[in-house]
Amino acid sequence: MILDYPPGPITLEGQHIRLEPLTLDHEQGLIDAASDGELWNLWYTTVPDPDHTKAYIKTALADQQAGKSVPFVIINKPHNKIVGTTRYMNIESGVRRLEIGSTWYAQSVQRTGINTECKYELLRYAFETLHCIAVEFRTHRMNEASRRAILRLGALEDGILRNHRIMADGTMRDTVVYSILNTEWPTIKSHLTFKLNKTYV
Secondary structure, three states: OOOOOOOOOOOEEOOOEEEEEOOHHHHHHHHHHHHOOOHHHOOOOOOOOHHHHHHHHHHHHHHHHOOOOEEEEEEEHHHOEEEEEEEEEEEEOOOOEEEEEEEEEOHHHOOOOHHHHHHHHHHHHHHHOOOOOEEEEEEEOOOHHHHHHHHHHOOEEEEEEEEEEEOOOOOEEEEEEEEEEOOOHHHHHHHHHHHHHHHOO
8 A cells, every 4th residue: 555645744663763753842852962972063964053953853844844854853762862863855756756864863873773773664664655666865975974874775876966065164065876776675675684683683
């Protein structure tokens, strides 16, 4: 059964993480998560500082109301703690294609299994429930950690959009685009399941 598209607010749950619809009630939790590593100082990505977190959430919710995105907070279930945020975005209704992006994690949970499990749940819902034909990932060309993480998922690089965005510090962003196709999902699902089983043994 194919659900209505674009998707609305939903909760996705794995063994160790829960993705809940973002609300203004999550402001302090996101401030605490971003403060773990002072992530707003990373020049090649966009993470709100404490003074701008409420505006960040309001913008995400406005995009959701317009059918452009579905934002989540990421909950570390064993600690019942917000550790980051992610969203479905750049939703294209006509071709059932979307991007998983605006993702960031508290420094203490980076390079753990949390990102893999989040992406697994988001991809599974996108391909198996929403019946997307493709899911994109985009990142700054200079964000080497993000690029490696995307490749580890099994996504393939489509190309680089040169001078694609102007960053907050005035520098130009070259955006690297990756994607996973619906025909590739069964193999990538097995790959991610294997990775998660190894991580959480």
